[in-house]
Amino acid sequence: MPQRLVVIGGDAAGMSAASQARRRAKPSELEIVAFERGQYTSYSACGLPYFVGGLVKDAQDLIARSPDEHRANGIDVRTGHEVVDVDVDARQLMVRRHRDHSTIVEGFDQLVFATGAVPVKPDLPGSDAKGIYGIQTITDGIALREHVVHSGVRRAVVVGGGYVGLEMAEAMTRAGLDVVLLDRSPQPMNTIDPDMGAVVADVLRGLGIELHMEVAVHGFEQDADGNVAAVATEGHAFPADIVVLGLGVKPGSRLAHDAGVAVGTTGGIVTDRRMATKTEGVWAAGDCVETFHRVSRRPVAMALGTHANKQGKVVGDNVTGGYSAFPGVIGTAVTKVCELEVARTGLSEREAHAAGFEFVVGRIESTTRAAYYPDSSTLHVKVLADARNGTMLGAQIVGREGAAKRIDVLATAIWTGMTADEFSMLDLAYAPPYSPVWDPTLVAARKAVAEINSR
Numbered sequence: 425m426p427q428r429l430v431v432i433g434g435d436a437a438g439m440s441a442a443s444q445a446r447r448r449a450k451p452s453e454l455e456i457v458a459f460e461r462g463q464y465t466s467y468s469a470c471g472l473p474y475f476v477g478g479l480v481k482d483a484q485d486l487i488a489r490s491p492d493e494h495r496a497n498g499i500d501v502r503t504g505h506e507v508v509d510v511d512v513d514a515r516q517l518m519v520r521r522h523r524d525h526s527t528i529v530e531g532f533d534q535l536v537f538a539t540g541a542v543p544v545k546p547d548l549p550g551s552d553a554k555g556i557y558g559i560q561t562i563t564d565g566i567a568l569r570e571h572v573v574h575s576g577v578r579r580a581v582v583v584g585g586g587y588v589g590l591e592m593a594e595a596m597t598r599a600g601l602d603v604v605l606l607d608r609s610p611q612p613m614n615t616i617d618p619d620m621g622a623v624v625a626d627v628l629r630g631l632g633i634e635l636h637m638e639v640a641v642h643g644f645e646q647d648a649d650g651n652v653a654a655v656a657t658e659g660h661a662f663p664a665d666i667v668v669l670g671l672g673v674k675p676g677s678r679l680a681h682d683a684g685v686a687v688g689t690t691g692g693i694v695t696d697r698r699m700a701t702k703t704e705g706v707w708a709a710g711d712c713v714e715t716f717h718r719v720s721r722r723p724v725a726m727a728l729g730t731h732a733n734k735q736g737k738v739v740g741d742n743v744t745g746g747y748s749a750f751p752g753v754i755g756t757a758v759t760k761v762c763e764l765e766v767a768r769t770g771l772s773e774r775e776a777h778a779a780g781f782e783f784v785v786g787r788i789e790s791t792t793r794a795a796y797y798p799d800s801s802t803l804h805v806k807v808l809a810d811a812r813n814g815t816m817l818g819a820q821i822v823g824r825e826g827a828a829k830r831i832d833v834l835a836t837a838i839w840t841g842m843t844a845d846e847f848s849m850l851d852l853a854y855a856p857p858y859s860p861v862w863d864p865t866l867v868a869a870r871k872a873v874a875e876i877n878s879r
């Protein structure tokens with residue numbers, strides 16, 4: 425009899441785990457079953473804003489591998505199947521089948537939680553109005569695109585100025601709507617520092633996006649047909665034909681928690697480096713877990729596809745008797761809204777304070793290319809370094825076309841524990857179409873070094 429591996433969740437983490445396990449173990453050795461409550465598998469949620477905005481024409485293009493393709497590959501994918509209870513001692517799951525509302529019991533030898541994240545949805549008056557959308561799944565994206573294209577909407581209000589909110593603001597702008605962005609923080613993108621967020625805010629306003637910061641949403645007004653008509657805040661109502669919520673996510677760990685699997689302080693499932701939970705034969709990967717931040721040395725829940733895919737692969741290796749480890753994260757992320765690009769890695773000032781670091785900041789304004797070269801544009805770079813020994817702790821970049829991927833060089837330096845002094849003399853490529861003779865990242869690091877030396 426083959427062993428039975430059951431995966432809960434059929435997207436990035438779950439299907440990476442299942443696919444890697446399938447590559448390593450024959451069907452005669454390992455049966456692999458994946459339960460997915462939705463209708464799709466292995467799709468790019470990251471691409472949803474570009475589909476909603478019309479840049480990607482067909483939602484099918486976001487699907488890397490359909491349920492049928494997985495089945496042809498020897499993975500028994502069951503879509504429309506929601507796991508509602510897990511009994512780890514009995515090695516059994518209860519699964520609700522959406523098509524006939526029946527409940528079935530399934531056994532497993534090894535189990536993978538890959539249940540993703542849960543969007544934050546405050547219970548506000550009027551939030552059941554038609555025309556209010558979250559943007560978590562491909563189904564959300566298809567419904568939102570349909571509404572934008574077919575119902576003649578003109579005014580969109582995006583609630584939440586994180587990266588998903590910003591990407592949706594771009595999507596709505598691209599779709600030709602007037603866009604208002606609301607957030608309760610002082611600046612958009614509160615994963616970067618307020619001084620860099622202020623640059624983002626200025627550019628967004630320049631792009632024609634109406635920005636209202638430090639605004640708390642109190643509820644939603646509806647018209648007589650139950651359609652959303654406005655977003656109500658303290659003393660003001662922002663007229664809206666459509667509302668997109670981008671209020672962040674938290675780990676989808678409830679099912680695991682209820683099954684007695686350990687969940688950490690961040691709300692994510694606790695695993696070791698091999699993505700094994702504290703429960704024998706139970707693994708977890710993706711947005712539902714907490715992971716280790718290599719700079720703060722603390723657990724973090726960081727919902728990003730890049731981690732979900734890697735963690736899934738690690739599970740697939742280990743569950744089939746291999747040895748593979750997920751090394752942790754340093755918080756590298758990048759986004760864009762229209763031509764503005766925003767990137768970060770390591771710790772922000774707030775995070776560095778919280779982790780107990782004393783640090784210096786090197787912040788500069790430079791250009792993306794040699795200043796005389798056509799299409800050169802402004803680039804803001806910020807570097808944080810440990811005041812004691814100069815180790816780089818974090819970096820942020822705000823700029824235009826091509827600016828943000830420079831963050832990868834900074835991320836590599838932070839990952840390897842480089843000091844700002846070492847970084848400032850790094851042999852980076854230079855030619856006028858690509859950078860000034862001193863790359864702006866080097867100059868920011870040099871400025872951090874000067875800060876240390878002046879203390």
Ligand SMILES: Cc1cc2nc3c(=O)[nH]c(=O)nc-3n(C[C@H](O)[C@H](O)[C@H](O)COP(=O)(O)OP(=O)(O)OC[C@H]3O[C@@H](n4cnc5c(N)ncnc54)[C@H](O)[C@@H]3O)c2cc1C
Binds near residue numbers: 437461709
């Ligand atoms: C709009 C948007 C843009 C994004 N952009 C980026 C980006 O640019 N870069 C980046 O790195 N990340 C990005 N992300 C995040 C990235 O998409 C997620 O980190 C990634 O999808 C996580 O994969 P996952 O498999 O852990 O979770 P998910 O993709 O959420 O998959 C979990 C799956 O589990 C299923 N499920 C949950 N509970 C059950 C149950 N009880 N029974 C059966 N099935 C269940 C769900 O239906 C879901 O399909 C973006 C996300 C969104 C929403």
